[in-house]
Amino acid sequence: MGLPADHPTILATSMGFNRARDPWLPSPVFRYAFELAGAPSRPRLCFITTGTGDRQASIDAFYAAFSESGVQTTHLSLFDKPNIADMSAHLLGQDVIWVDRGSVVNLLAVWRAHGLNRALRECWDHGVVLGGESAGSLCWFTGGTTDSFGDVRPFQDGLGFLPFANVVHYDTRREQTHQLIASGTFTDCYATDAGAGLHFSGTELVAAFSDRKDAGAYKISRAENGEVTEQVLEVTRLKR
Structure with a gap:
């Protein structure tokens, strides 16, 4: 059994699985997350894919992905009712708790209806490593941009564990993100390309990483004079 992470930990990423395999x-x-959780010999990993409506194919694929490993896998589904009583x-x-991609707007609404927002906050406070991809990255922040409504637009009712905005798929959303920063819709904002991730200890960014070549991570800010600046973060490549 591992030990909880030393500090509340979130891995906000645009990565998770190679789904073409x-x-x-x-x-x-995942290895990075398990190390942060104390490197247990048989790490306990719970998969949450509310954003896909608990798509059974994704749940099955998750279990298959770890079937030959020592990882103890479970999932939490909420459709049409919770599969776990407590x-x-x-x-x-x-x-580690890993949140899948999908609709962040729907995910947040369903989580709040079931009180999962409060449960996840307690997990974060107690050192359970929280992470996720795309919607599973956006949810931890105050807001960001999403295509949950069809077109890409801002949302501002994230969980707020991290007091920033967050943008995934940044290579296609850079111009819109800069406009949102310039208008004051967002102030400080982090962003990732496909294959990049951000490691937060508490509310402090401590590392940016990637699982593939040329995947970037960024911080976008608005100066007092209204100028928008984009800082390219140093990214460490994770070894397979």
């Missing part, structure tokens, strides 16, 4: 190939981000206790017993 059968079974899915887990990104090295969700809070189950989540607190994990080393």
Whole structure:
């Protein structure tokens, strides 16, 4: 059994699995997460894919991805009702909780209806490593941009564990992000290309990383004079 992370930890990423492989190939981000959780010999990993409506194919693919490993895998689904009676206790017993891609707007609404927002906050406070891809990255912040409504638009009702905005798919959303920063819709904002991730300890960014070549991570800010600046973050390549 591992130990909780030393500090509340979030891995906000644009990575997770190579879904072109059968079974899915887990990104090295999972090994990184397990190390942060104390490097348990049999890490406990819970998969949440509310953003896909708990798509069974994704749940099955998750289990298959780790079937030949020593990882103890579970999932939490909320459709059409929770599959776990005491969700809070189950989540607190994990080393890592991984949130899948999908609709962040729908994910947040369903989580709040079931009180999962409060349970995840407790997990974060107690050192369970929280992470996720795309919607599973956006959810931890105050807001960001999403195509949950069809067209890409801002949302500002994220969980707010991290007091910043966040943008995924940044290579196609750079111009819109700069406009949102310039207008004051967002102030400080982090962003990732496909294959990049951000490691937050508490609310402090401590590392940016990638699982493939040329995947970038960024911080976009607005100066007092209204000028928008984009800082390219130093990215460490994760080894497979």
